[in-house]
Amino acid sequence: MMKFCTLASGSSGNSLYLESKYSKILIDAGISLRRISRSLGDMGVALSDLDAVVLSHEHEDHSRALGKMSNVPVYVSGETTSFWEEKRNGDINEKGKKTSGLHDSAQLVEFNSEKSFQIGDLTLTPFSIAHDAIDPVGFTVTDGQSKIGVVTDIGKPTALVVESLKNCDALVLESNHDRNMLLSGPYPPYLRQRISGGQGHLSNDQAAGLLEEVFHEGLKYILLAHLSLTNNTPEMALGCSREVLRRNGAGCHVTVAVAPRKTVGEVVTI
Numbered sequence: 001m002m003k004f005c006t007l008a009s010g011s012s013g014n015s016l017y018l019e020s021k022y023s024k025i026l027i028d029a030g031i032s033l034r035r036i037s038r039s040l041g042d043m044g045v046a047l048s049d050l051d052a053v054v055l056s057h058e059h060e061d062h063s064r065a066l067g068k069m070s071n072v073p074v075y076v077s078g079e080t081t082s083f084w085e086e087k088r089n090g091d092i093n094e095k096g097k098k099t100s101g102l103h104d105s106a107q108l109v110e111f112n113s114e115k116s117f118q119i120g121d122l123t124l125t126p127f128s129i130a131h132d133a134i135d136p137v138g139f140t141v142t143d144g145q146s147k148i149g150v151v152t153d154i155g156k157p158t159a160l161v162v163e164s165l166k167n168c169d170a171l172v173l174e175s176n177h178d179r180n181m182l183l184s185g186p187y188p189p190y191l192r193q194r195i196s197g198g199q200g201h202l203s204n205d206q207a208a209g210l211l212e213e214v215f216h217e218g219l220k221y222i223l224l225a226h227l228s229l230t231n232n233t234p235e236m237a238l239g240c241s242r243e244v245l246r247r248n249g250a251g252c253h254v255t256v257a258v259a260p261r262k263t264v265g266e267v268v269t270i
């Protein structure tokens with residue numbers, strides 16, 4: 001049995017808390033350490049209880065807290081290790097602002113993006129995703145009983161993604177934008193292109209298409225994540241995914257929800 005909840009979800013910050021009988025981890029830490037600490041504290045979990053922070057990719061909305069996080073092993077995919085080593089003392093971005101970097105005492109643990117690895121009683125299986133980052137991955141996580149799939153910041157649902165997300169009990173799945181809202185919205189053309197291109201973010205329709213391919217009787221919870229504030233609404237994202245479930249004859253044992261942007265989401269036990 002595992003429990004999970006999002007601490008935040010969207011372009012302003014992402015973090016997912018997940019615990020099993022013996023292990024507590026974060027997948028991504030893209031909000032301030034203060035918010036992470038407060039959110040975990042509300043659940044009775046201290047920062048020092050965390051066994052690891054596992055990063056999907058290096059973008060700041062997934063890694064913001066790392067500059068202040070000490071004494072927690074940080075798991076990064078192989079090709080991003082040197083990127084993080086260079087950020088030990090913070091970094092200056094293109095606007096001349098100091099970015100968060102990586103805490104001096106952080107212990108970097110490298111994982112191969114094609115191989116499963118173990119954290120306590122959890123087995124994490126990473127899989128490469130199409131996104132404009134160095135070596136971005138999604139994950140499935142299992143404690144030997146349940147399996148949770150976590151994938152956001154994905155340009156398109158590749159065959160590897162579909163294969164990886166089969167037989168999950170719960171999914172945390174990006175449903176970033178409504179294509180029409182993006183195309184007719186206020187974003188400049190280059191940004192629209194970045195988001196809708198094959199290395200950007202998944203639209204509601206693409207998320208629904210992916211769900212169609214991986215849906216099975218055992219899937220109990222679908223959490224739609226990384227929704228755009230400008231180019232989506234929770235109702236539209238939910239509508240697309242619910243339509244797939246309806247077509248597949250899914251009963252009321254399947255829950256579909258949207259991860260809140262700035263607050264802690266529902267704690268799901270699976």
Ligand SMILES: [Zn+2]
Nearest residue numbers: 011059061153
């Ligand atoms: Zn992101």
Ligand SMILES: [Zn+2]
Nearest residue numbers: 057059133153
């Ligand atoms: Zn990203």
